[in-house]
Amino acid sequence: MSATASLIKKYNVPGPRYTSYPTAVQFDLLEPVSLGSYLQARNSSPRDISLYLHLPFCASLCWYCGCTTVITKKKSAADDYLDYLEKEMKYYAALLHPEHVVKQVHYGGGTPTFLTPEQLSRLGEMLHTYFNIAADAEFGVELDPRTFTREHLTAMMAYGMNRASIGFQDVNEEVQEAIHRIQPMEMVQKCMDILREAGISSINLDVIYGLPMQNRKRFARTLEAIKSLDPDRVAMYSYAHVPWIKPAQKLLEDKQLPDADLKLQLLLDGIAFMEQSGFEHIGMDHFAKPNDELSVALRDRSLQRNFQGYSTMNGLDLYALGMSSISSVGDFYFQNEKELDDWKAAIDSRGNAWVKGLRLTNEDRLRRSVIMQLMCSRSMTFSELQKTWQIDAKVHFRNEIRRLRPLEEDGIVSITEEGIQVHAKGRFFVRNIAMVFDAYMAQHKEKPVFSKTI
Numbered sequence: 001m002s003a004t005a006s007l008i009k010k011y012n013v014p015g016p017r018y019t020s021y022p023t024a025v026q027f028d029l030l031e032p033v034s035l036g037s038y039l040q041a042r043n044s045s046p047r048d049i050s051l052y053l054h055l056p057f058c059a060s061l062c063w064y065c066g067c068t069t070v071i072t073k074k075k076s077a078a079d080d081y082l083d084y085l086e087k088e089m090k091y092y093a094a095l096l097h098p099e100h101v102v103k104q105v106h107y108g109g110g111t112p113t114f115l116t117p118e119q120l121s122r123l124g125e126m127l128h129t130y131f132n133i134a135a136d137a138e139f140g141v142e143l144d145p146r147t148f149t150r151e152h153l154t155a156m157m158a159y160g161m162n163r164a165s166i167g168f169q170d171v172n173e174e175v176q177e178a179i180h181r182i183q184p185m186e187m188v189q190k191c192m193d194i195l196r197e198a199g200i201s202s203i204n205l206d207v208i209y210g211l212p213m214q215n216r217k218r219f220a221r222t223l224e225a226i227k228s229l230d231p232d233r234v235a236m237y238s239y240a241h242v243p244w245i246k247p248a249q250k251l252l253e254d255k256q257l258p259d260a261d262l263k264l265q266l267l268l269d270g271i272a273f274m275e276q277s278g279f280e281h282i283g284m285d286h287f288a289k290p291n292d293e294l295s296v297a298l299r300d301r302s303l304q305r306n307f308q309g310y311s312t313m314n315g316l317d318l319y320a321l322g323m324s325s326i327s328s329v330g331d332f333y334f335q336n337e338k339e340l341d342d343w344k345a346a347i348d349s350r351g352n353a354w355v356k357g358l359r360l361t362n363e364d365r366l367r368r369s370v371i372m373q374l375m376c377s378r379s380m381t382f383s384e385l386q387k388t389w390q391i392d393a394k395v396h397f398r399n400e401i402r403r404l405r406p407l408e409e410d411g412i413v414s415i416t417e418e419g420i421q422v423h424a425k426g427r428f429f430v431r432n433i434a435m436v437f438d439a440y441m442a443q444h445k446e447k448p449v450f451s452k453t454i
């Protein structure tokens with residue numbers, strides 16, 4: 001076994017992906033009055049913000065799915081959903097400073113392209129009615145090649161959409177049948193061609209390893225398919241088998257799920273392929289071409305993590321609309337009602353649908369800053385921490401530094417008098433490094449909460 005393979009095996013423990021810190025499992029019931037007054041005070045002056053819209057509908061369930069979805073074939077369900085999104089937008093439009101500027105928009109799901117082009121136009125119109133969307137805003141949409149058409153793209157680009165992320169997963173028919181998601185290569189290629197012809201310059205492909213029926217030969221076909229599709233970014237996710245959260249995943253258990261050794265081998269094949277194909281390893285499972293914005297942000301240290309993974313915009317308040325979505329504004333995380341009917345009922349009764357969340361303590365904010373620096377900039381200096389947080393960082397984090405020593409021995413980090421540096425080979429282990437600084441980790445030792453790294 002290669003040195004990289006043994007390290008990946010060694011550090012393959014359950015842990016969060018740190019799209020937030022503290023993570024969503026720490027969220028508790030919220031006191032909406034104090035959150036409301038906090039948001040009002042925060043919006044007493046203009047701010048640049050980011051918007052996330054959760055569009056939960058899918059025509060059928062992919063059996064590996066870990067998202068919050070509503071499975072239906074009825075397009076009219078989206079009309080009703082848009083009525084409620086509009087009410088939610090009105091609520092936020094009244095809350096935000098009139099001169100706020102939206103610098104980033106993301107449609108996630110579910111399947112945003114479940115909506116018809118007409119419904120997407122209505123959504124774009126609503127966005128521009130209630131918010132000040134910057135002309136150069138980053139506007140990304142998750143696309144499903146099975147429902148995407150040129151008309152969908154035209155309807156979204158008319159309102160500023162300029163980035164795309166395609167759910168690709170695996171090119172093999174046997175795997176697609178096993179996961180209940182049939183999308184021939186020609187369909188994905190057509191989706192790619194439409195996007196490129198329209199001038200969409202930042203295109204991501206989501207790929208998953210560890211799916212049923214995958215083996216090295218079949219995964220090699222998927223990797224070759226990535227090469228011919230020629231995306232700007234690739235997110236190569238490990239299939240997260242969490243049937244205690246997503247019971248439908250039990251359907252995959254009798255369909256030849258790769259064992260741990262095969263899964264590791266698929267990952268190693270994937271990493272080798274990405275390196276040989278000229279992609280930069282951004283961190284964890286994200287890769288990007290050297291001229292892509294993510295690679296540029298990595299180099300100029302403006303990279304950050306949010307609920308969509310790695311992102312280029314630093315420090316924007318994120319307002320998330322739609323069922324189950326999570327906002328991150330200043331010291332607060334807050335999540336909307338998770339079920340469709342509860343979300344609608346909440347919007348009807350009070351305009352917002354906040355139900356759970358938390359207010360970060362000073363210690364949470366300090367640890368969030370350390371975790372984000374290590375995951376995004378791959379370094380932190382003790383003197384900077386001292387200056388910003390008025391702490392003696394080496395004393396404050398003495399236990400964490402002690403727990404990092406084994407990672408230092410494995411060549412993942414260096415700990416010097418000045419600070420902590422993540423090495424090139426540590427890019428895959430950033431969540432293990434982050435776990436060392438997570439004050440809540442000890443609470444999760446007894447029960448399965450998180451999936452493993454691979």
Ligand code: SF4
Pocket residue numbers: 057058060061062064065066067069109110111144167
């Ligand atoms: S299309 Fe995406 S969100 Fe919908 S079921 Fe499949 S994986 Fe889940």
